[in-house]
Amino acid sequence: MALGYRAIVRLDDSDDAIIAAESQLVAWLREKKKKGTLETADWDGEGEFRLGSNARLTVVHDTERPDGSCRRLYRLMESNNRGTFTVSLYALSVPRAKSFPNTLVVDVELDVETVDQAIRTVAPxxxxxxxxxxHRAFDGRMPLTGEPQVVRKIDVDTVQSAILDQARTASVIVAPLPWPDDEEKWRALIRELTSYSxxxxxxxxxDEAATAILQQSLPQSHQIEKAVIRTFAPKVDIESPEDSLRHPKxxxxTLIRYIRRGKVRNELVGLHAHASRLRFIERDLPGDVxxxxxxxxxxxxxxxxNWDLERQIVDAQSVIQTQEPRQDPAVATPMTRLSVLINRWLGDDWAISDSSLTKLDELxxxxxxxxxxxxxxxxxAAEVREKLENNIRELRAQVENLSLDxxxxxxxxxxxEREVVVLRQRLVASGRVELVYVEREDSVWDPPDDILNLLERITPGSEHIVFSRVEFTGDEDKALEVDVYEPTPRYAHAFWDFIHVLYDYAExxxxGAHFRGCPPLSDERRDRWP
Structure with missing residues (x-):
C-alpha cells in the first residue's frame, strides 16, 4: 500500500473533532450506501464492521488520557475494479493544547508500489x-475551503496573510482573473484545475482590483500576474529573491494546451497538485499531529x-468441540472438564495429579x-519504526533544501555563463581575440572528489598552496556529514570553487591589488596580511 493523499484540517475552537468526524463519516457512508457501493452504513462503538462484500470499517478508540485528550481512528478499506483503497480519518481532540485543540487528518492509501502512482490515481x-x-477549517491562520474563493479588494489582506503565514503547511494557489467579465467561467476552470488539491x-x-493591491505588497521576485496561476509553498521568504524558485507559475x-472541450485534462490536474500533495506525504508533520x-x-x-487472537481462540474452540465427543451437561463435572483441559495442553499421557497440574501451571x-x-x-519495533519514519522525513526535507540550493x-x-558569452563576443567584435584565450589551470587546483579530501587541504598539516591563505576553522564532523548525504563530488567541487575564489582574493x-569596495593595503598592513 502506498499513501497517495493526506490532508490536515484544524477545526475552529468551538468544534469538537470527535463529533465532527463521526457526523461527517456517517453522512459519507450513507451517501456511499445510497450509490450502491456499500450494503450498510451502520456501526456501533469500537471494532471491525463489514459494510459490504468488499468493504470493511475499523474503528479504534484511544482511552481518554489524564489531560482530557481523546483520539479516534476510523478506517474504511474498500475494493473495486481500480484496486483496494484505504481511507483513514483521524480525530484528535486535545482540549488543553495551546493551539489547535481539534484536528482532523484524512489519509488515502492504494495498493500500488510507489507514492507517485498513488498520487496520480487517488483523488481527494x-x-x-x-x-x-x-466546518470552519484552517491551516495555520489560513482558511481552508473545498472551493476556490473569489477575493475582492476589501478582502485582499486574507490572501496576503495566507501567503506569509509561517505556520501553514498547505499551499496557497493565487489565480488572478484574466479578464474583468465572465468570472464564473474562470472560476469553473480553476475549480477543475485544483480539484486534486x-x-x-x-x-x-x-479580481482586477485585488490583483493590483496584492502586486503592490509583493516584491518583484514573488509577483503575481494577470491570468498566471502561482502556487506558493509554505515558509515564504519574500526577502530572498532565490526563494521565488520554490513557488512555480x-x-x-500551458493551461490552454491542456483544455479539451472546456475541461482541464486530468494530466495537468494531477501534475499541478503533485508537489503540494507530496509535501504532506513525505515531509515531517506538525508535532502534535x-x-x-x-x-x-x-x-x-x-x-x-487482540481481535486476531479472539478470532483464533473462537476458531480453536470450534475445532475442539467438533473433535471431542459431546458430553451431557448434567453428567459433566469439574473433574472431567479438568481432565479434558490437561489432555488438551499436555497430551493424553497425563492424568489428573499434582505433577500434571504443576506441569500445566508451568506451561x-x-x-x-x-x-x-x-x-x-x-x-x-513500533517505536523504532516511528523513529525511522521521522528520520526519513527529516532527510527528505534536507534533500528538498539541497535541491533548492x-x-x-x-x-x-x-x-x-551568459555574461561570459556576451563579454567574449564583445572582445572578438572589438578585435581583441587574444584576450578570449584562457590558459589551462594548474593541476594543483584540480577539485577534490569529497569533503574529506577538501578538508585535508585547508586544515593544519596541509602542504597544499591554498592553506597559505585559507584555513578551515569550523566543525569538521558537521562538514563531513555532506559526504553522507551526497555521494557525488558535486558539493565538494562547488566548495572548492569558493575556496579558490577566497585564495585569489587573499593573494x-x-x-596590493585593489578590489572594488576595498582600499589598497598599506605596507604595514600588507606585512601583517596572513
Missing amino acids: PRLMRRILDS VGVASTFIL LYPK RRGLDILARVHAEAQR LERRTFEAALRHDELNK LAVAEEERRKY GRAQ
Whole structure:
C-alpha cells in the first residue's frame, strides 16, 4: 500500500473533532450506501464492521488520557475494479493544547508500489470536501475551503496573510482573473484545475482590483500576474529573491494546451497538485499531529492483535468441540472438564495429579511470559519504526533544501555563463581575440572528489598552496556529514570553487591589488596580511 493523499484540517475552537468526524463519516457512508457501493452504513462503538462484500470499517478508540485528550481512528478499506483503497480519518481532540485543540487528518492509501502512482490515481475523497463544506477549517491562520474563493479588494489582506503565514503547511494557489467579465467561467476552470488539491491548498481567485493591491505588497521576485496561476509553498521568504524558485507559475499558454472541450485534462490536474500533495506525504508533520497519529497507530496495532487472537481462540474452540465427543451437561463435572483441559495442553499421557497440574501451571506461565515478551518486542519495533519514519522525513526535507540550493546555484551559473558569452563576443567584435584565450589551470587546483579530501587541504598539516591563505576553522564532523548525504563530488567541487575564489582574493590583497569596495593595503598592513 502506498499513501497517495493526506490532508490536515484544524477545526475552529468551538468544534469538537470527535463529533465532527463521526457526523461527517456517517453522512459519507450513507451517501456511499445510497450509490450502491456499500450494503450498510451502520456501526456501533469500537471494532471491525463489514459494510459490504468488499468493504470493511475499523474503528479504534484511544482511552481518554489524564489531560482530557481523546483520539479516534476510523478506517474504511474498500475494493473495486481500480484496486483496494484505504481511507483513514483521524480525530484528535486535545482540549488543553495551546493551539489547535481539534484536528482532523484524512489519509488515502492504494495498493500500488510507489507514492507517485498513488498520487496520480487517488483523488481527494468526498469525505474531505464534506468536512471543509460543513466546518470552519484552517491551516495555520489560513482558511481552508473545498472551493476556490473569489477575493475582492476589501478582502485582499486574507490572501496576503495566507501567503506569509509561517505556520501553514498547505499551499496557497493565487489565480488572478484574466479578464474583468465572465468570472464564473474562470472560476469553473480553476475549480477543475485544483480539484486534486482540495485539503492540501487554499485557492484564491483575485479580481482586477485585488490583483493590483496584492502586486503592490509583493516584491518583484514573488509577483503575481494577470491570468498566471502561482502556487506558493509554505515558509515564504519574500526577502530572498532565490526563494521565488520554490513557488512555480502556470502560464496561460500551458493551461490552454491542456483544455479539451472546456475541461482541464486530468494530466495537468494531477501534475499541478503533485508537489503540494507530496509535501504532506513525505515531509515531517506538525508535532502534535505526529504524536496523535503515532498513538493511534500503537492503539490500532494492539487492538488488531487482540481481535486476531479472539478470532483464533473462537476458531480453536470450534475445532475442539467438533473433535471431542459431546458430553451431557448434567453428567459433566469439574473433574472431567479438568481432565479434558490437561489432555488438551499436555497430551493424553497425563492424568489428573499434582505433577500434571504443576506441569500445566508451568506451561501456562511460560506461554503468558512469552506473550508478554512478544508484546514488548512489538511495541519496541513500533517505536523504532516511528523513529525511522521521522528520520526519513527529516532527510527528505534536507534533500528538498539541497535541491533548492542547487536550483539557485544553477540559476547563478546560467547568468554567469551568459555574461561570459556576451563579454567574449564583445572582445572578438572589438578585435581583441587574444584576450578570449584562457590558459589551462594548474593541476594543483584540480577539485577534490569529497569533503574529506577538501578538508585535508585547508586544515593544519596541509602542504597544499591554498592553506597559505585559507584555513578551515569550523566543525569538521558537521562538514563531513555532506559526504553522507551526497555521494557525488558535486558539493565538494562547488566548495572548492569558493575556496579558490577566497585564495585569489587573499593573494591579490597581499600583493596590493585593489578590489572594488576595498582600499589598497598599506605596507604595514600588507606585512601583517596572513
